[in-house]
Amino acid sequence: MGGQAFASLHTPRMRSAVYDHVLKQTLHALREHYALVESPIEAPGKTTHGDVDVLVTGALEMDFDPEKRPWNEVANRLGEVLGAVSSIRHNGMPVVNLAVPWPQNTPPSMEHSPESEEPEEVKYVQIDIHHLHSLERFQWELFHSAHGDLWNILGSTIRRFGLTVNDRGLYLRIPDIELLDRKKSMVFLTEKPSEVLNFIGLDEKTWWKPFSSQSEMFNYAAGCRLFWVRGKDAEEEYDIVGDLPVEGQEGGDAGKKKLKHNDRQRMLKRPIFNDWMTVFIPECREEFITPAMMSQLPWNIVKLILTTRHQGLYTEQKTTRDEIRDEAFKQFNVQREYEEKLASWKLLRHKDEIWREVIKGSIPLEDVDPQFRAASIRTIKAVIMEGQEFQGTVPDAAKQDEHGFYDVAAVKAFVEANWEEAGRVGMERQLAKSRLAMEEKQAKKKRKAEEAVVEVGGGLKVAGD
Structure with missing residues (x-):
């Protein structure tokens, strides 16, 4: 929810110190009642946080088990454990948003959010708790939610090869069906993170560690065996209803015009995904961004360009959509x-x-x-x-x-x-x-x-x- 679920309560963005403090206390409290309690790895370079997301599974007591108690009762118990002053439940979903008091007696660096606010205004922290009904679902959600926008980036890469990742697992799409009925075109492959990473060619150990910078995460994503970029902008301009042919990513203005509507919306709302499309991919291509073009960019983007030069890299397509389909047939028996x-x-x-x-x-x-x-x-x-x-x-x-x-x-x-x-x-x-x-x-x-x-x-x- 990004810390905006409670319209009547002041839940400002938190500096990392406040976030770390609240997260540590929350994990400690919930581990008294669940076998597994974790928070997804945050995106690199994040200095403020809208809320605290926590995943739980394996209730140790009946009162905390949605399989044995109505979710509203479980949510109430969770609110009591964390000292919540308000809660919001979602129909049909084992998710609860809790508003807890802003931590007291903290160092000055933790007391103020970066937003301007009245000093005497009462502040709260939003904590979102997601209950997963099985170990497999817990592991998948922890995997799928890791590193912020990384799956937006990887999704735009693997989609061209007929693969889709959502909150349930990895799927293979059938070309003849997908333009008319995307949901019916999907064939389930796996919900095991290790199998997904192995299939798309990414190191599993690296995945489960925080990235020190946006640049490091981009380099990791570019290591996906399905990632490649075009060496030259296509002359035609068109808006795709379905998916792009496997012709390499373009980035920049030309690439933006060929993005699906959802991806264009992500560029507007997700700064990291926008940097991937407008900076990293064009910088990988043969025609490097000129000084004149860089003069029009913010300094943080220029710094990213100067520290990660990849022009001319990733221009070779290593496989095809049909080959990926055949590999999926063998590996996942589908x-x-x-x-x-x-x-x-x-x-x-x-x-x-x-x-x-x-x-x-x-x-x-x-x-x-x-x-x-x-x-x-x-x-x-x-x-x-x-x-x-x-x-x-x-x-x-x-x-x-x-x-x-x-x-x-x-x-x-x-x-x-x-x-x-x-x-x-x-x-x-x-x-x-x-x-x-x-x-x-x-x-x-x-x-x-x-x-x-x-x-x-x-x-x-x-x-x-």
Whole structure:
């Protein structure tokens, strides 16, 4: 939440000394009640903090276990342990935001946040506690949340090769599906951090240590075996709806125009990701930033450029999207799932084409009564896609191959030759259905009238008389 969950309480950003003090106390208090309690590694160079994020799992007592107690009760107990004055819970999520008093009796360097504020104003620290239901989920969340913007950086690198990392794990995307339905295109690979880092070519030991600087983190990210940059800006300008082809990252203005909308938003909101796109990647490319260009940049960016010269590096593409897919098949044993998912999607799209384009699209719109046309469409759909007979037989056009696909040309020819007869059949069925409904309505009315006649004292009397 970045320390902004409590609108009515003053939760200013904390200097690192205050943050470290609160984090240490929080971890110590929570380790009395959970087997595992950790905070994700912070981004490099961070001097102020909006809140304190803590992950917990393995409750040591029933009162702290969301599996055995309602989350609101667990959240209340957590608030009591940490001395919270207010809390915010999130529906359906084992997360609680707690506002605790600003630490007292601390050195002067810890007493003031960098924001201007009234000295007498009461201050609080926001602590966000995330409960994970298993060791695997705990380890993944600790991994995925580490180093601030690092996964934004790596995500923009591996995405071009058909890989996606989210809060659940690493996924392989199916190209044929992703532009139309990104969620359905994803095939789960792993939630083990070591397997992810090994697959994308990054050192695991380095990952679990804080980076001393932004430059060090950028160099580490550039060591990903999927990272490479283009040597020259593309002349065309376009905005991608799906993902970019595997043609190397550009950075700068040209690269920004080709970013997904989400990445462009990250550049506006995430300074480190913005530096990666606008400084590090262009600086890796063959045409280095000129002195004139540097004169327009802030000094901290210029300093970064002067201390990390990488022009001409990372310009070689080491692998392709198809090769990464095949490697994923072998390492994670997902080829069968991938192919079955793709086949199912293609069949679904094929049947949708048969219905929308071949059946509906082959019946005229002009000079045809809308009700007659609708009846014709219903009849032909029932024959082709639901196996009903037409004129006493199942036509060849309704037959499917061993994979469930129709002969598109045969279906189209059948529709064009028989839509009028199908319309007449459909209208007759509709009339018969209407007559049957009317008869059932009249029979129901008659039954109700008969039920209203009751036997009273050995005779018949209409109820209510």
